[in-house]
Amino acid sequence: MSQENILGFYGHDHDVLDNYFKEFQTLKNQDYARARASFRAFKFGLQRHILWEDQILFPVFETRTGMKDRGPTAVMRQEHILIKEALEALHQKVRRNDPDSGNEEEALIDLLSRHNQKEEGVLYPAIDQLMTAEEKKSLFKQMQDVPKEEYASCGCKHH
Numbered sequence: 429m430s431q432e433n434i435l436g437f438y439g440h441d442h443d444v445l446d447n448y449f450k451e452f453q454t455l456k457n458q459d460y461a462r463a464r465a466s467f468r469a470f471k472f473g474l475q476r477h478i479l480w481e482d483q484i485l486f487p488v489f490e491t492r493t494g495m496k497d498r499g500p501t502a503v504m505r506q507e508h509i510l511i512k513e514a515l516e517a518l519h520q521k522v523r524r525n526d527p528d529s530g531n532e533e534e535a536l537i538d539l540l541s542r543h544n545q546k547e548e549g550v551l552y553p554a555i556d557q558l559m560t561a562e563e564k565k566s567l568f569k570q571m572q573d574v575p576k577e578e579y580a581s582c583g584c585k586h587h
């Protein structure tokens with residue numbers, strides 16, 4: 429994990445996740461086994477991303493500004509819950525190898541794209557302003573140290 433600013437790193441991670449998702453959508457009508465692999469990469473990556481934000485990144489903003497129960501991170505945390513619900517609805521289709529998941533895909537991508545725009549437009553730049561380069565370095569280190577078991581699971585044995 430290279431040392432960068434928050435907007436650069438997290439914005440890039442949004443793009444990486446979008447690409448896994450597009451891969452899943454492209455492959456699901458061609459080769460469902462490969463589509464599942466892309467879905468798994470997307471799901472674990474998104475779970476990691478949300479965990480990083482909820483547990484490591486947002487607390488920086490909340491501590492520095494004193495805005496915790498109200499304010500932008502409270503809204504983003506609430507949206508994470510909705511995103512995880514939409515992700516689980518799609519996961520239920522994928523675990524049954526059911527390619528008829530257009531509605532679930534649309535619901536998830538709609539939530540996610542509006543959410544990501546808000547983070548990239550407002551919250552990440554604000555957090556970048558609040559942190560020194562040294563503090564960012566130690567934040568990236570903390571993110572890297574999160575054990576894989578905390579996000580790389582799906583609660584089912586199918587993939």
Ligand SMILES: [Fe+2]
Nearest residue numbers: 478481504547
């Ligand atoms: Fe988020």
Ligand SMILES: [Fe+2]
Nearest residue numbers: 438477481547
């Ligand atoms: Fe994000």
